[in-house]
Amino acid sequence: MKTPLSPLSRCAPPALAAVFLLTTQAAHAHIEHGEAGGFASGFHHPWSGADHIVAMVAVGLWGAQLGAPAVWLLPVIFPMVMAMGGFMGLVGIPLPGVEIGIALSALLLGAMVCSEARPPLWVAAVLVGAFGLFHGHAHGTELPPGENGLLYSLGFVIATGTLHACGIALGLVHRWKSGRAALRGAGAVISVMGAVFLWQAIH
Amino acid sequence: MKPRRLISRLAAAAALLLLLGPAPAQAHLVTTGLGPVYDGIGHFLLSPDDVLPALALALFAGLRGPRPGRLALFLLPAAWFVGGLAGLFAGTSTSFPLTPFSFLVLGGLVAADAGLPAGIVAAIAIALGLLHGFLNGAAIKEAGASVPLELTGIMVVLFVLVALFSALVVSLRPPWARIVVRVAGSWIAATGLLLLGWALHQKA
Numbered sequence: 001m002k003t004p005l006s007p008l009s010r011c012a013p014p015a016l017a018a019v020f021l022l023t024t025q026a027a028h029a030h031i032e033h034g035e036a037g038g039f040a041s042g043f044h045h046p047w048s049g050a051d052h053i054v055a056m057v058a059v060g061l062w063g064a065q066l067g068a069p070a071v072w073l074l075p076v077i078f079p080m081v082m083a084m085g086g087f088m089g090l091v092g093i094p095l096p097g098v099e100i101g102i103a104l105s106a107l108l109l110g111a112m113v114c115s116e117a118r119p120p121l122w123v124a125a126v127l128v129g130a131f132g133l134f135h136g137h138a139h140g141t142e143l144p145p146g147e148n149g150l151l152y153s154l155g156f157v158i159a160t161g162t163l164h165a166c167g168i169a170l171g172l173v174h175r176w177k178s179g180r181a182a183l184r185g186a187g188a189v190i191s192v193m194g195a196v197f198l199w200q201a202i203h
Numbered sequence: 204m205k206p207r208r209l210i211s212r213l214a215a216a217a218a219l220l221l222l223l224g225p226a227p228a229q230a231h232l233v234t235t236g237l238g239p240v241y242d243g244i245g246h247f248l249l250s251p252d253d254v255l256p257a258l259a260l261a262l263f264a265g266l267r268g269p270r271p272g273r274l275a276l277f278l279l280p281a282a283w284f285v286g287g288l289a290g291l292f293a294g295t296s297t298s299f300p301l302t303p304f305s306f307l308v309l310g311g312l313v314a315a316d317a318g319l320p321a322g323i324v325a326a327i328a329i330a331l332g333l334l335h336g337f338l339n340g341a342a343i344k345e346a347g348a349s350v351p352l353e354l355t356g357i358m359v360v361l362f363v364l365v366a367l368f369s370a371l372v373v374s375l376r377p378p379w380a381r382i383v384v385r386v387a388g389s390w391i392a393a394t395g396l397l398l399l400g401w402a403l404h405q406k407a
Contacts, residue, residue: 072379072382072385072386075386076314076385076386076389079389079390079393080314080389080392080393080396082393083392083393083394083396083397084396086396086397086400087396087397087399087400088400089400090397090400090401090403090404091400091403091404092404140397140400143401143404149397149398149401149402149405150251150252150302150394150398150401151251152401153393153394153397153398153401154251154255154394156397157390157393157394157397158390161386161390
């Protein structure tokens with residue numbers, strides 16, 4: 001049985017919080033400019049386009065459908081190859097048809113989820129890796145100037161991994177029959193979105 | 204009031220105090236007001252280009268088992284200190300992009316769960332400590348701080364970091380938990396690759 005709190009005990013925490021809220025100094029964090037902004041900017045970037053979001057979530061969904069070892073291998077391969085694409089974009093190595101490649105990634109990865117495709121592991125890895133290259137290249141050529149490179153890169157990679165983790169978490173419904181149907185439906189939606197992106201990229 | 208409830212309330216109040224009463228923070232070189240040892244600790248903890256390679260080494264040593272973990276625990280701080288002293292006397296930092304390579308190599312080793320013997324893990328710990336310690340020493344000297352004491356702070360925090368993370372990884376039993384560690388390594392390696400591109404982009 002809980003002991004009732006005295007009025008003083010009830011009032012003290014909110015009063016203390018109010019005092020500190022009203023007397024807080026301005027926090028001048030990081031005298032080096034662009035650091036906090038670098039992380040936030042990098043973290044925001046993968047979330048900035050629906051084409052990137054659906055493709056990365058699809059990687060997680062497909063990995064969850066395929067089970068071990070693909071469930072961890074695909075989300076490892078995608079950021080690594082994506083970083084390679086980002087490197088190419090940063091140093092100015094051209095990659096033709098980037099937008100088409102990104103649209104195709106949503107289209108095909110959605111189709112894989114929709115059809116519950118189970119190709120050999122190396123085929124899945126090559127497919128995911130190839131698409132990661134296009135996504136990374138697009139990000140590498142769009143990096144804003146004046147940011148802290150390390151924190152931007154960290155935020156960028158963590159956001160990408162978070163999107164995969166979201167896909168894997170959603171994909172856990174695969175263990176139930178209705179969940180499997182829902183996943184296939186989600187794959188179909190992603191695929192249709194990919195087709196729209198492809199249409200936009202071509203025209 | 205029960206002691207556990209009292210403790211949890213005191214902890215919550217302390218957390219509230221810390222959250223709501225921020226003092227101006229000054230990164231690089233950090234002045235904590237608590238002396239050079241704490242300045243060194245603050246400097247290290249606010250430098251992700253030092254923290255992440257050390258973390259990756261701790262994860263890698265932990266993946267390899269207790270003996271490599273123990274070797275890294277003592278060798279990394281010691282080598283960092285020696286490298287820091289060398290940086291103090293040399294006094295100039297290098298323009299070589301060391302950080303991206305540290306991220307790439309160590310993150311790649313963690314991601315691959317490379318089966319290297321304990322001696323190689325120890326050699327990697329020494330190399331990492333000497334190189335990053337050298338840069339730390341040079342940077343601290345340029346800032347005119349008390350180098351040996353700042354380096355002592357860095358050594359302490361390195362020891363704690365390696366002890367905590369390598370022990371954590373050594374204790375992991377479920378296969379998926381070790382995979383999570385490898386995924387973290389792949390993220391560090393991916394960050395290193397992007398950072399290398401960034402460094403080359405800025406030079407061009």
